[in-house]
Amino acid sequence: MLVAAACGQATPAPTPTGGAGASATTAPAARGQGGELKIIYWQAPTILNPHQAGGTKDNDASRLIVEPLASWGPDGKPVAILAAEVPTLANGGVSKDLTTVTWKLKTGVKWSDGSAFTADDVAFMFTYRCNADTAATTASACKSTASVTAKDPNTVVVTYKQPNANFYEWGVGTQDSIIQKAQFNDCVGAKAKDCPANLKPIGTGPYKLVEFKPGDVVSYAMNDNFRDPSKPFFKTVTIKGGGDAEGAARAVCQTGEADYGWNLQIPLAVLQPMLSAAASKCQFPSSYNALERITVNFANPDPALGEKRSEPDTKHPFLSDLNVRRALAMSANRAAVAEQLYGKPGGEAYCNVIVFPRSKNTDSLDVCKYDVAAAEKVLQDNGWVKGTDGVRAKDGVKLVINYQTSTNAARQKTQEILKADWEKIGFKVNITNSSATTFFTNTAPDGYAKFYADLEEFASSQDPDPTSFLEQYICEEANAKANNWNKNNIGRYCDPAFDAIIKSLKAETDQAKRDQLAIQANDYLVKNVAVISLVNRTAPTPNGFSKGLKGVKQSPFDSSLWDVMDWTK
């Protein structure tokens, strides 16, 4: 047949990559010694301006070109990039009242076009992204920032409207990448969207753009003006987009056609053989910070309520009972979910709500231990009696749960694992899923934001400072029709005692005391089962790297390409 004939004629090559970089394996790291770095993103980058990004893929692809003042390091502390040093309270960069932050910039930094990088460029980024008509996806820091001004060519002063304990809100991480003023000056406001510069930004980063085919491939070449003369190691970089996660995993782990594959979250049953095979070419660094959790609905999702359905002023018929929530948490087999579905590359079983700082107090709590018999006893002792159909009920209220999530192999298996245990102790569980593109909207009736179900499962990451994550459990943030389901408190949890802890956390400036308050808030949520945490997943995403690649330090708080200039082979 055709295949056989053609293959017979083809010259068999040892590996398809062939590798121009192979010769440099033993050479010490030096600029441009490393040939091509091949990266695969199954979601292809579509734009290279991080302020107009449509997803992580775009932030990552732009990060090789444009950089922030500082990056979030693996330990959650800022690492100076364009800044000469990270401002702190100790070095006087952060004012005592926590309202102004003074950033000193590195001197002699040049854009890839040879022009000088100055404080004006940094100040311009404020004008650009905080103009409402620019509609930047990075505009969140604008709410709390009063101004960003260039004091002199190497000094930038950030002024917050109020004392801001999260004083790195402006300046650190992918969201704060600095674009060139000269290039984007005419692209502010309504002109920002179809500005041609979005597809070919000039940056200060280790690489500059060679060719960009949106939705397909990005090719980069070394930036000759990069401030560190010994970096980057790889002469060129290619980000190939498209396909699916499984294909990307094959390219990194089996054929070695790619050095780095982004977000290889595929069923463990498929991934594990690729990893454990003798010929496996990949490794997965683990840095966990994405909480896979079950959000509990405290409002009543009964369709009979019509417009009032799941509104914060309604009360859930049985999930408002702490005993029922405790029973659910106690019979949730977190270890099985973590080990069977995520494995080491994917995550670890987790019972806390916040990831940093990590509370140790919850280890001994009964709601964090898997004990089906104890869970059943909680229901039995509190008047939830099994009916003839095996479903427990009290005062005519039956424990029938609708449990929804997005379509994703691991999540559907999680649903099954939890359902099996919950049905053992007298719940009736109906599981549903809808595609990620509709589930993660505030418009779909089966979406996560409207939450017309009793329980729902999804994951999200957190900042190194836990305040904003904890704030999603305060009364004021409750999702409702009135705010177009655009708030962060999806479960409509509301407890004045918890709100009080958050209030004091926001007012506190001493770091040790802040950590204490954060842990107190965490423990409060866990004890009251405001949410059922399951797995602390790999962040930013489970990324696979070729075993030959060295110097990769993944940070759970920043882009997976934040340290690409340090990668060698």
Added chain:
Amino acid sequence: MGRFIARRLLIAIPTLIAISFVMYAILALAPIDPLAQFALDPRVPPEVRENVKRSLGLDQPWPIRYVKWLTSVAQGNFGISFMTHAPVADLIWQRLPNTLAVVGIAYVIGLFIALPAGIISAIRRNSIVDHVISSFAYIGFSVPTFFTGILLIIIFSIKLGWFTFLYDSRLQVRDFETLVAQIKQSIMPITVLALFDAAVLTRYVRASMLENLPLDYVRTAHAKGLGERFVVLGHVLRNSLIPVVTLVALGVPAVFGGAIVTEQIFHVPGIGELLVTSIGTGDTPVVAAVVLLFAVLVVAFNLIADILYAVLDPRIKYA
């Protein structure tokens, strides 16, 4: 004939408008959010996402968006993609060569396999050769392309390491070396698609030949003392090809539409891949343009098929 074509072209306009309306309505009513990827990113809060959606014009009611879109399409402007903020036409042009280089070539190869296979199968009816060809044809169109695709990847990329399954659209064929590289990166998707196309077309060629073989004019030709080869190729094949040619013409729009599954598996950045990712990200302008393009091609090639039919078969006349 001229009047027939003119009438058909006029009918095509309302047809296309109806298609575009239904398609746009479905897209607009589907609760897909172009920023769903950021839904749970704490750094992209809901009010920021709302503002971006407003800037994309998504706060307007969809019938208004449809009328605006239709007006600009009528002027040849397909709009700006939500994701890349670049003209949609550019994205389509960028991908068309990849689709034609893989799906188009596969279709031609499929046709060249199907013709001899179908003819031999028909004239040697019920022989071993016929059974072998028919079996392959059945397997070809009953085994899905996502299966054969993965199978080829496992054998030729992973086990043998001969071919890449990451299609590089930047490769330009300039000399022998780049030609070899192009063959190496496209041979697997082409094989998968060509086998499928060949399987379908073989069945048609065979059936059509079998219909013609027992007819009177064939007996007459034999009686005249014409050679077997001339009877089959000169008479039977010519007449048998009439339905096949129209079928081939009707299949051409599918070539431009790309092969969604195969393109995805082999990372070919073609039209099909563009369509799928755009649906996933709620990039309405791109989806609308690709679907409309597809509709135009279907209408056009239907007309071409009808015209070809009249040209090939003198018994058919359009008034």
